[in-house]
Amino acid sequence: xxxxxxxxxxxxxxxxxxxxxxxxxxxxxxxxxxxxxxxxxxxxxxxxxxxxxxxxxxxxxxxxxxxxxxxxxxxxxxxxxxxxxxxxxxxxxxxxxxxxxxxxxxxxxxxxxxxxxxxxxxxxxxxxxxxxxxxxxxxxxxxxxxxxxxxxxxxxxxxxxxxxxxxxxxxxxxxxxxxxxxxxxxxxxxxxxxxxxxxxxxxxxxxxxxxxxxxxxxxxxxxxxxxxxxxxxxxxxxxxxxxxxxxxxxxxxxxxxxxxxxxxxxxxxxxxxxxxxxxxxxxxxxxxxxxxxxxxxxxxxxxxxxxxxxxxxxxxxxxxxxxxxxxxxxxxxxxxxxxxxxxxxxxxxxxxxxxxxxxxxxxxxxxxxxxxxxxxxxxxxxxxxxxxxxxxxxxxxxxxxxxxxxxxxxxxxxxxxxxxxxxxxxxxxxxxxxxxxxxxxxxxxxxxxxxxxxxxxxxxxxxxxxxxxxxxxxxxxxxxxxxxxxxxxxxxxxxxxxxxxxxxxxxxxxxxxxxxxxxxxxxxxxxxxxxxxxxxxxxxxxxxxxxxxxxxxxxxxxxxxxxxxxxxxxxxxxxxxxxxxxxxxxxxxxxxxxxxxxxxxxxxxxxxxxxxxxxxxxxxxxxxxxxxxxxxxxxxxxxxxxxxxx
Amino acid sequence: xxxxxxxxxxxxxxxxxxxxxxxxxxxxxxxxxxxxxxxxxxxxxxxxxxxxxxxxxxxxxxxxxxxxxxxxxxxxxxxxxxxxxxxxxxxxxxxxxxxxxxxxxxxxxxxxxxxxxxxxxxxxxxxxxxxxxxxxxxxxxxxxxxxxxxxxxxxxxxxxxxxxxxxxxxxxxxxxxxxxxxxxxxxxxxxxxxxxxxxxxxxx
Numbered sequence: 001x002x003x004x005x006x007x008x009x010x011x012x013x014x015x016x017x018x019x020x021x022x023x024x025x026x027x028x029x030x031x032x033x034x035x036x037x038x039x040x041x042x043x044x045x046x047x048x049x050x051x052x053x054x055x056x057x058x059x060x061x062x063x064x065x066x067x068x069x070x071x072x073x074x075x076x077x078x079x080x081x082x083x084x085x086x087x088x089x090x091x092x093x094x095x096x097x098x099x100x101x102x103x104x105x106x107x108x109x110x111x112x113x114x115x116x117x118x119x120x121x122x123x124x125x126x127x128x129x130x131x132x133x134x135x136x137x138x139x140x141x142x143x144x145x146x147x148x149x150x151x152x153x154x155x156x157x158x159x160x161x162x163x164x165x166x167x168x169x170x171x172x173x174x175x176x177x178x179x180x181x182x183x184x185x186x187x188x189x190x191x192x193x194x195x196x197x198x199x200x201x202x203x204x205x206x207x208x209x210x211x212x213x214x215x216x217x218x219x220x221x222x223x224x225x226x227x228x229x230x231x232x233x234x235x236x237x238x239x240x241x242x243x244x245x246x247x248x249x250x251x252x253x254x255x256x257x258x259x260x261x262x263x264x265x266x267x268x269x270x271x272x273x274x275x276x277x278x279x280x281x282x283x284x285x286x287x288x289x290x291x292x293x294x295x296x297x298x299x300x301x302x303x304x305x306x307x308x309x310x311x312x313x314x315x316x317x318x319x320x321x322x323x324x325x326x327x328x329x330x331x332x333x334x335x336x337x338x339x340x341x342x343x344x345x346x347x348x349x350x351x352x353x354x355x356x357x358x359x360x361x362x363x364x365x366x367x368x369x370x371x372x373x374x375x376x377x378x379x380x381x382x383x384x385x386x387x388x389x390x391x392x393x394x395x396x397x398x399x400x401x402x403x404x405x406x407x408x409x410x411x412x413x414x415x416x417x418x419x420x421x422x423x424x425x426x427x428x429x430x431x432x433x434x435x436x437x438x439x440x441x442x443x444x445x446x447x448x449x450x451x452x453x454x455x456x457x458x459x460x461x462x463x464x465x466x467x468x469x470x471x472x473x474x475x476x477x478x479x480x481x482x483x484x485x486x487x488x489x490x491x492x493x494x495x496x497x498x499x500x501x502x503x504x505x506x507x508x509x510x511x512x513x514x515x516x517x518x519x520x521x522x523x524x525x526x527x528x529x530x531x532x533x534x535x536x537x538x539x540x541x542x543x544x545x546x547x548x549x550x551x552x553x554x555x556x557x558x559x560x561x562x563x564x565x566x567x568x569x570x571x572x573x574x575x576x577x578x579x580x581x582x583x584x585x586x587x588x589x590x591x592x593x594x595x596x597x598x599x600x601x602x603x604x605x606x607x608x609x610x611x612x613x614x615x616x617x618x619x620x621x622x623x624x625x626x627x628x629x630x631x632x633x634x635x636x637x638x639x640x641x642x643x644x645x646x
Numbered sequence: 647x648x649x650x651x652x653x654x655x656x657x658x659x660x661x662x663x664x665x666x667x668x669x670x671x672x673x674x675x676x677x678x679x680x681x682x683x684x685x686x687x688x689x690x691x692x693x694x695x696x697x698x699x700x701x702x703x704x705x706x707x708x709x710x711x712x713x714x715x716x717x718x719x720x721x722x723x724x725x726x727x728x729x730x731x732x733x734x735x736x737x738x739x740x741x742x743x744x745x746x747x748x749x750x751x752x753x754x755x756x757x758x759x760x761x762x763x764x765x766x767x768x769x770x771x772x773x774x775x776x777x778x779x780x781x782x783x784x785x786x787x788x789x790x791x792x793x794x795x796x797x798x799x800x801x802x803x804x805x806x807x808x809x810x811x812x813x814x815x816x817x818x819x820x821x822x823x824x825x826x827x828x829x830x831x832x833x834x835x836x837x838x839x840x841x842x843x844x845x846x847x848x849x850x
Contacts, residue, residue, distance in 0.1 A: 001673055001823050018669075018676050018684075043688055125687065149683075149708070182710030183672055183684035263708035270706065271713075344713035361715045369773045370733040376765055377730050378758035380750040382660060382695030413693060421755060502688075569693075599754045605694045609754040619748070621784075621793045622661075 005054040011191055019186040021179045022047035024150040025117060028157025029087055030059055032113070033192040035201040036079035037063045038072040040472065041501035042091030043126040044180040045119035049089055050502055053513035060198040063513060065504050068431070068472040069094035073101050073116070080114035081212065082203030085161050089117035092131050097431065097473065099136070102170075106140050107222025108211050109168040109229075112203065113161030116142075117173045119180045122308050122341035126177075128411065128430065130339065132310040133174045134285050141230045142170045144286045145242065146259030150184035156242055156283065158189070163236070169229045174285075176308060178341065179260050230287055238291035242283025245296050251278040252301040253355065258282040258313050261306045261342050268347035271360050288316040297326065304354040305332040308342040384416050386606040387572070387624035389565035390464075390493045391417075392539040394424040395602060395632065397462050397491060400549035405460045406441055410434035410474075412466035413500045414493050421603040425464070432473025438463035438488040439481040446487070460553055462489045467508035468498035470522060482530050482558045489552050489559045490531075492522050495567035503570045522562045532557030539563045542631045572624050583640045584623040585630060587616050591637035602632050648680070649811045651704035653712040654804075657731045658723025659748050660692040666824075667721070667797040668699040671804075674812050674820045675703035685710030698731050703811075721804055723797065724748050725780070729766050732774055739776045740807050742844070744783035744800060779803060779847050786839040791832035798825075798833045802840025806848060814841065 002010075007017045008027050019027065025048050029037070037056065039049040049065065056063035062079075066072035069090040079086035090098065095118050102116075118136075121127040137144045145160050147153035157173060164171040194201060210218055237243060255277060257265040262281045269277065280296045282288070285307070297303065305314045314332035321330060335350040336342075345363065352359045384391045394417045397407070409415055409425040410433060418425035427437050438461050445459055465474050470492050481488060498504040505511035510519025526534045533555040537545045545563060552559035575582060592615040598607050599616060606622035607629060609615075616637070618629070630638040654671060658664040665686055672684045680703035687697050700712045717735045722728025722743035735741070745763050752758040767778045783803070787796040798821060805814035818837055825833045844850075 001820070016676065018672050018682060047688070178685060178710050181686050181688050183669075183682070183686070184710070185676055185682050260709075263710075266708045267713065343711065344709055344716070348713075363714070366715055366733060373729055373732050373769045373773065376759075376761040376769070377726050378750050378753050378760055380659065380696040380727070380730075380752075382693040383751060385693055416693065420752075420757070599751070603751050603755075605751055607754065608749045609756075622748075 005051060008051055009055050009058060010188055011196055012188055013190045015188045016185050017188060018183055019150055020047055021147075021150045021153050021175060021182050021184070023051050024154040024186045025157045025173065026051035026055065027186070027188065028154035029115070030055065030061070030195050031154070031189045031191060032158045032161040033085055033194060034061055034087055034161070035084035035112070035203070036076055036086040037061055037088070038066045038075035039089040040066050040069050040072050040094060041498055041504045042094045042119070043501055044121055044175070044177045045089045045091045045094070045117060046501040046504070047180070048117060050504065057514055058198050059195045060200040062200065065506065065512065067507060069098040070101055073098040077101070077105060077110070077114060078205070079203060080110035080112045082111065082205040084112040084201060084203040086112060087115045087117065089119070091127065092118060092120045092133050093127060093129065093430065094118070095133060095136055103140055104214055106142060106170055107219065107226050108214070110164060110170065111168065113164035115157065115160045115164060115171050115173055117175070120174060120176045120309070122176055128428070130309065132312065133172065134312040135310050137172045137174070138286050138312060141226045142172050143230065143233045143284065144172045144174050145283055146174045146285050147179055147283065148260050148262040148281070150179070150182055151186045152242065152283070153179060154186055154189075159241065163233070167229050167233055169233065174259070176260055176341065234287040234289055235291070237284045237287065237289035240284065243289060243292055244281050245278060245292070246281060247278045248276045249278065251276045252299070254278040254280065254296060254300045254303045255351065256280045256282060256303065256305045256313060256317065258285040258307050261308055261347070264342050264344050264347035265306050265351070267344045268351050271344070271348055272351060272357065274351070274355065274357070282313065285313050286316070288313055288320070290320055293317065293320060297321070300328060302329040303331065304335065304351065305330070306336055306342070306347055306350060307332065309338065311338070381419055382416060383419060383603070383605050384413065385569050385624070386604050386622050387568035387626035387628070388413075389495060389539040389568065389626070390414050390563065391422065391602065391604065392542050392545060392628050393464070393491060393493055393563040394422045396539065396542055396545040396549050397464070398422070398424055399546050400553060401460050401462060405462045406445070408434045408437040408441065408461070408463045410465040410469045412469055414464060414466055417464065421600050431469055432465070432477055434463040434465045435474055435477035435481055435490055438490065439477070439484065439486045442486050442488050460489065462491060464491050464493055467492060467494040467496065467522065468504070468506040471507045471520075475525070478526070479529055486558050487556055489549070489561065491549070492560065492562045494522055494562050494564040495570070496564070497567045497570050499567040499569060503567070523560070526560035526562070531560045533559035536562045536564055539565050540626060540628070542628065568624050568626065582625040584620055584625050585618055585627060585638045586620070586641055587618055588637050588639050589613070589615060591635050592616055593635050595634065598629050598633055598638070602629065604629060649704050651702065651707055652811050653717045654701040654719050654721060655712050655717045655731050655734045656699040656701065656721045656723070657727040658697055659727060660694045660697045662697070662723045663794065663797040664697050664699050664723060667801055668701050670801060670817070670820050670824055671701045671812070672703070673824070674817045675701070677820065678812055678816060680704055681707050683707045683710045696727055696730055719804065719807060721800055723800065725763055725766050726761065729769065732770065735774055735776055737775050739774070740779060741770050741776050742779045742800060742804050742807065744796060745780045746782050746784040779807065779844055781843045781847065783840065783843070786843060787836055790836035790839055795833055795836035798836040799840035799843070802837040803844035806841055806844035806850065
């Protein structure tokens with residue numbers, strides 16, 4: 001098979017390829033002749049950015065991994081102001097970070113097409129909350145396009161640029177996990193000559209302070225302009241190619257299916273064997289086109305809206321129907337759950353209830369059988385990888401604080417330090433939040449106590465934050481803590497890559513997709529800001545790491561320890577590709593006393609318990625050779641295998 | 647004769663190559679002229695946690711997830727992981743599974759119990775009326791040359807189950823094109839060992 005990233009740039013119109021939803025969107029942007037792309041990675045949006053990173057240079061597109069969503073947004077926006085087609089992408093919570101710029105700039109509009117891809121994560125497979133971007137879009141009065149398949153995602157991306165340019169307005173392309181991370185057959189379209197030639201496009205910014213400076217006098221003019229635009233776009237959506245009516249024309253019942261819900265509705269109708277129903281396939285959940293709605297609702301006696309998460313379409317349809325004096329039952333969130341993601345089961349159940357027919361499967365019986373099966377299934381949450389340097393960092397923090405600290409943490413793989421046996425994460429809220437929360441906790445814990453009480457009850461506060469997160473939104477919080485004379489230890493878990501979202505570079509690595517940028521060492525930043533103690537440690541040396549943590553805890557003020565060691569998953573991946581081997585460890589049966597320190601305090605997934613021999617064992621296929629186990633074992637039972645073996 | 651819809655659920659532990667296996671089956675289906683939909687897990691959930699991937703193909707497929715009670719087969723890379731997604735299997739479906747356990751940390755810590763393989767098999771066969779095709783695929787992979795070919799062994803076995811709609815040689819070709827050149831021979835051997843194992847269990 002050709003490499004996927006090659007296929008994204010294939011000059012083979014009409015060729016059918018298997019692409020991930022996010023890769024299909026990248027292809028769509030290239031087919032639309034995109035010029036500038038800037039984003040911060042976030043699951044489930046990351047592969048769009050990663051794909052652009054790989055193809056950008058060849059396609060003559062400027063691409064960057066920005067330090068956070070707000071600056072990414074601004075980068076792309078300014079390019080669009082300069083007449084170029086530009087795009088930014090983020091996950092739903094990333095839009096919160098970009099929200100300040102987003103809501104303030106929407107009235108200024110754009111010159112070149114500007115597409116904001118936002119990937120929602122219903123059911124929170126990899127997220128801290130479940131927010132519906134369509135609500136944001138409605139709030140900002142920005143139109144939303146929502147694809148129902150990978151191929152449609154590609155086509156819609158292309159259309160999104162045209163739409164944006166036509167109305168000089170922002171366009172949101174909203175996906176969910178199951179669109180971004182679905183693979184499907186995609187038919188390649190034509191690539192523009194400039195993309196094929198890899199010719200970089202340049203824009204021109206035309207000064208217009210009345211438009212681009214939102215002092216109140218100017219800003220006051222924007223809001224009515226935005227409202228006017230959205231009503232024109234509503235008109236436009238009456239006959240755009242991703243909205244249509246299908247099914248039995250004479251049917252008395254109708255189903256409205258926005259975005260991916262259309263896929264579930266199609267499956268459900270087939271499974272139920274229902275044919276006498278009209279379906280409104282809606283690619284534009286906001287604004288709902290009234291003309292098409294009127295055509296659809298005509299002669300219907302009842303309607304069901306099957307949509308994921310918030311009743312965004314439902315509220316628009318109900319408002320419209322009320323205003324028109326239409327008094328037919330309109331169902332939605334009374335039959336379709338408002339929380340978690342849509343499934344075929346949910347669509348089948350809702351439609352069956354709506355039509356008063358039986359579901360095709362006895363779900364009660366299935367659930368009972370399944371619950372019985374689950375009784376013997378042990379939990380298997382994700383865990384820090386074998387050889388993850390930050391298992392050691394957490395281990396050293398716990399030891400240095402004698403497990404009596406409070407441990408605010410942040411967003412990244414290291415949030416998994418939450419799990420037993422480490423139990424080293426007490427709070428996680430949002431990107432960069434660990435440092436702010438640590439400072440707040442310090443004030444709360446110590447601020448109102450008398451000196452004597454304070455000494456007696458003193459709890460040390462140790463915040464952990466990753467390298468990418470540190471640069472994302474950790475910086476202002478660090479400045480705040482130092483400025484306000486906080487007394488906290490901040491451990492930056494620097495693994496020199498943005499690991500959780502797929503090994504993207506960041507200022508701590510200095511790498512960019514196009515070679516070296518400028519590396520910004522975290523310790524330099526901390527020193528420059530005036531931290532009271534700054535030191536760098538290698539967490540693979542557990543003893544030294546512990547000693548430095550202890551020293552840092554004795555300092556009154558803000559201490560920053562940069563715990564630096566390259567991400568194990570990243571390193572092993574690279575070694576595998578180069579065909580290199582690494583040393584692995586085994587348990588010396590003579591030496592192992594069965595004390596379980598390795599399991600109950602360290603918790604490497606490669607170490608398991610041999611029930612018969614009452615000893616620890618290492619699963620050789622999972623050992624990545626860091627030797628951390630050998631350092632923490634009080635009896636020296638972990639030893640490297642003589643011959644290196646992968 | 648083309649199938650209208652065929653649903654495969656691939657379950658395992660992050661790092662076992664679940665996604666790679668899904669991709670191979672997806673491409674084989676696409677090359678066989680089917681419409682394809684696949685759903686997969688990314689991000690933090692991949693870190694040695696439970697992982698599931700769906701491969702659906704046929705004349706009419708829409709969503710990327712195999713609906714509950716609609717799976718034709720569960721391809722289990724690990725025994726309890728096969729059971730964790732058993733609600734996706736249809737009555738009379740198949741479970742093709744590697745019987746070599748990967749014990750979760752919680753079990754090692756004594757906070758949970760790992761079931762006997764026979765307990766899992768009993769639930770699959772009795773409660774879900776499904777056929778159990780279990781064997782130690784990891785052992786066969788090591789025999790083929792390396793433990794990383796475990797997923798190829800399992801795909802080989804999968805192609806032998808009754809009414810599997812993709813041709814085994816056709817799937818083999820996709821594997822040949824997908825793996826690095828120096829790993830081709832090893833994977834071809836692993837594929838054959840998987841075929842043999844399934845044939846023996848199925849009495850073919």
